[in-house]
Amino acid sequence: MKKINLYLITLCLFGGVACTDEDKVGDVGTLPQGESPADDRIVEYYNSYKSYILYEYTQPDFIYGLSQTNNSYIYEKVDPLCMDVVLDFLEDIWFDLYLTEFHAKYMPYKIMVAKSMKTTYGTRAYATMGNDGQSFYVNDCSEELKNLSAEEKRAKKNELQLCLWNYWRTKGTLEFPEEFYKVSDYTRAAKDYDPENPDDPDFALARGFMPMWFAYQNKYIFDWCLYVNYQTKLVDSEQDLQHFMYAMITRTASEWGDYLTKYPLLKRKYDILHSWFLTKYKVDLKKIGEIMYN
Numbered sequence: 001m002k003k004i005n006l007y008l009i010t011l012c013l014f015g016g017v018a019c020t021d022e023d024k025v026g027d028v029g030t031l032p033q034g035e036s037p038a039d040d041r042i043v044e045y046y047n048s049y050k051s052y053i054l055y056e057y058t059q060p061d062f063i064y065g066l067s068q069t070n071n072s073y074i075y076e077k078v079d080p081l082c083m084d085v086v087l088d089f090l091e092d093i094w095f096d097l098y099l100t101e102f103h104a105k106y107m108p109y110k111i112m113v114a115k116s117m118k119t120t121y122g123t124r125a126y127a128t129m130g131n132d133g134q135s136f137y138v139n140d141c142s143e144e145l146k147n148l149s150a151e152e153k154r155a156k157k158n159e160l161q162l163c164l165w166n167y168w169r170t171k172g173t174l175e176f177p178e179e180f181y182k183v184s185d186y187t188r189a190a191k192d193y194d195p196e197n198p199d200d201p202d203f204a205l206a207r208g209f210m211p212m213w214f215a216y217q218n219k220y221i222f223d224w225c226l227y228v229n230y231q232t233k234l235v236d237s238e239q240d241l242q243h244f245m246y247a248m249i250t251r252t253a254s255e256w257g258d259y260l261t262k263y264p265l266l267k268r269k270y271d272i273l274h275s276w277f278l279t280k281y282k283v284d285l286k287k288i289g290e291i292m293y294n
Contacts, residue, residue: 006144031052034040035056036081038080038087041083042083049100054111054112055080055083055113057077062112065130065132065137066135072116072119073120074118074119075114078115078141078142082142085139085279089145089156092153092157095158097288098283099282102281106173106174107135108134108222110135111138112136112137113137114141115141127139129166136163143153154291157291158249158250161229162246163248165245165249177273179276180241181240183272184208186236189226190202190225191204192226193222205266207265208240208263209243210240210243210244210266212243224239225240245273248286248288249285251290252270273285274286
């Protein structure tokens with residue numbers, strides 16, 4: 001099999017300090033890496049997506065995309081013999097949800113898979129995007145992926161998708177529709193749900209605002225839209241997009257409930273985002289949100 005050389009490239013900013021030959025290129029391995037029965041599949045992914053899926057890496061290569069954070073990471077490498085299980089799992093929760101053309105343009109350059117990865121503070125995440133957007137880290141990769149319940153698998157799908165979309169949104173990787181921001185009135189705060197006045201037109205859902213997920217209390221709350229910024233005198237429109245996208249890529253039809261039929265502004269925003277990404281990027285947000293596992 002033809003080997004594909006993988007190089008760690010340090011980008012030089014225009015007008016910055018010039019790179020020496022030593023800075024620019026450091027050979028950190030080849031594909032296939034030669035230790036896994038899944039090596040042929042990994043090479044096929046590279047040929048399709050131009051992205052390296054790595055189970056073997058050096059310490060400097062692993063921390064390269066994390067080097068600008070304030071955290072130090074402790075990790076354990078994945079067993080190469082279980083890479084078929086890992087790839088099957090990633091196909092279900094990531095690869096199969098987008099077209100090859102989209103992956104070839106937006107998939108991170110390197111996907112580092114690890115059995116365990118956490119900061120020295122003990123915090124851990126299933127998916128982590130490197131600071132440069134070119135390194136992506138997938139945690140909890142082992143044979144145990146075969147034993148996850150449908151709900152556990154879906155939770156990992158949601159976490160991975162949120163990691164990707166939060167990066168694409170905040171870094172401007174993907175373009176979002178301006179029409180989205182023309183639906184709700186940002187000049188005045190919304191109200192939380194009032195059981196004594198359930199049809200209040202200023203209730204957040206009626207105003208087109210989705211709640212945020214508050215993990216510490218394991219519930220959804222509307223706090224983000226119940227006030228206007230003291231400087232701009234506006235409800236934060238970027239948080240509006242953030243929480244709406246969270247809903248788009250994590251909620252099933254049953255979890256949306258009657259929101260889209262009862263609240264017209266929510267339905268308008270839903271349709272705007274769904275149509276925009278389906279037309280412009282051939283990405284079906286509805287499919288990503290509603291996919292279920294057995």
